[in-house]
Amino acid sequence: MGIIMSPDLTSSPAGDTLLIIGYGMATARLLNRLADRGYPGPICVVSRENIVGYNRIQLTPWLANPDASIDLNLVNPKVMSRLNIRLLTQTDVVSFSADLHQARLSDGSQLSFAQAVFATGAQPLLPACDFKPQPAIRAFRTLNDGHFLRALPKRSRVAVVGGGLLGLEAAWGLGQLGHQVTLIHRNSHLLNRQLSHPLASLLANTFIKAGIELRLNSQVSGIDSDPLLTSITLNTDETLPVRCLIAAAGIRPNNDLGQQSVLATAQGIQVNAALQTSAGHIFAIGECTEFAGQTFGLVAPVYAQAEVLAQRLMGGSAEFAVSHSETRLKISGLDVFSTGQISHPKTQVLSLVDHHQQRGRTLHLLNNQLIGAELLGDLSLANYFNDLIRTQCPINDNRELLLGRLQNAA
Template sequence: MATPLPDPALGTAPRPRDGRPRERLVVVGNGMASLRFLERLTEGAPGLYDVTCVGAEPKAAYNRVLLSSLLGGEVDEAACAFRGLDWYADHGIRLITGAPVTGIDRADRLAVVGETHVLPYDRLVLAVGSQPIRLPKPGMDLPGVITFRDLADVAAIRRAAVAHARAVVIGGGLLGLEAAVGLARLGVDTTLLHVMDRLMERQLDHAAAAMVKRALEGRGVRVILSADTAAVEGAGRAERLRLTDGTVLPADLVVMSVGVRPATALAAAAGLDVGRGIRVDDRMTTSDPDIFALGECAEHRGQVYGLVEPAYEHADTLARHLAGQPAAYQGTSLATSLKVSGLPVFSAGLVDTPEDAEAVVLSDPGAGLYRKLLVRDGRLVGAVFVGDIGEQAACKALIRSGEPVADVDDLMFGRPAQTPAPQPLAA
């Protein structure tokens, strides 16, 4: 028989002024989106809810963006932490870590934790993120094949990255590039495979991707494009990787970074409406009016996002809604701003040039500089910058607003410095 979980001590968050019992709010998941939601909710409506947050990982929410830096030894685990346990207690939040929620009883409003414990709720937030994808190819379950998604993965990769190890990273998206650079920093012989003909094809055009490829190679990463994995092979553990063209690559370690899939199993088992993700409306409400979803697990208007910015916008919207404030999420116009092997990269809107748009390009490969603006009917519809991303904020704003571009040269070369107007001479 299920039993209620013991409650860690609560902090001193105030009760509502009308003295009524607080609604029980259970947040499932303690990642970056979950923490953002808790921060905004406690800022906007302190003490309004009796909050419990349950995370499957043994650590409180941490910065996943720094995982590659952690892998490469540039930062330690403490640098990845966001809030200490005292912050949760001070804000009246029960934090339970290392405890996966295994079921939702919507009839009795219970979140089942593990095998035998339950948490009663009045409102439930699902912030359960995504699961890394493993290619459906032979050998993907062999020891030595590791995903790159969380702290446990980083620890496993570092254990496997011993002296003279040979690593193959599968996947030329952002996480794959970061994993490859992190391994190269450790001195590991690293090869990056990507099935497409250019890296980061969703964010970069061919010219920009070629510059990123050169930057990776400059860090000691071998890059093979149009590489389709056939199988990982070995006697009891990973020893080599075979491509569909017959090429065989020695591999003591295979890092799988081919994308993520929204974690929907918990919601589907509870009878919630699920598509690619957990379907939500503009207030992040699921098909059950007392259950909400945000972050990578949520599907809004048919769109699933796997990035931090939309997850934070989900969190802000839901926090306002649960605080009784007007809130409506309208979707996110995606933009990417990052450093790949120390090379600044920015893209927003369209990447490849459609027939009805004009491309304005500045390219200086020797200087590591590339800028492309895509203009349609006098409006900016896409931008790709490598090396100097100084005008990224202006480009992002114009793409999102749809306002006419006043001067393309300002976006391409930067706005000229403003000269102060001359002052009249004193009489």
């Protein structure tokens, strides 16, 4: 995966430029779609990373399998050659004026633009206690994070904070490298936003069998990191010796530049269905955004935003809407699937768990309709359950549906 070097910005009229701030997965998808549609104008992308447009979802298998050939690159040079694009790597936008159509960069230069896109992503939430910052206390969201973790000494003691998707993947990847991993989660079961207790317990057993220790109903209350990270203390008063701490307990949209630019922000940079910010010629996509009170950490809605914005920048009228989300995860061959609503207080919840085969399913039903489904180990009914939720088809026999006898269920 190479680095695209940026030519001199003065080689074309910057006043016609589409400025894109950030080059993660959202920008990679946006640029690909603009290339497909023949976007004619000059584009300047500013990225603080030196390597851009890589697949962050594949960072865990990349980490866990150093000898495997895993291509993280989302940048196709042939596709990019269709665009009049300039890229500034290892560069920040330090100030931004929507009214003046100007941005000042970290190298001291000024850039004029016609339209701009904020794709500044998000940053991890670190434990809410005092500690001396250092490289051993970090997230696992970038290639630089991955290279740091790959370089840890053998059998290092590592704590991963957060039992959601990112935390599970980080803990598993580090465990596969032979490190002694403790996964700390504030909730009573793993993946509490995607799974209810029966299937989460099955998932927890998979981690325990792999040698990963779990601390549930626990939070970090203290960190001893002066001068070096040596231990953490939990709210249960347990002290764990650690050499590295990975924060994977949520993210905060990077909306600081948006706030400085007087764009409307709340949790993230607020956008409408056209992905416009409060300044009509300024757009935002990805983890930095907030739409209808929601922020986005999964790739599906982020990619959907990129598709809509590509159409909008080409004069189309597409609109972004939040659809019901689904989650798919693969840990050591164990497939996890969750879709729809799994925490509605009035649902009938039915579970079928096979501990011997390490598989199970949980269904959430309301008013004779399926509104949520969880699958672990066997995803053969995933698309069927998705269709039932989408169409709200009446369910004739809940137990037949749970058992997979579809001809009698709906």
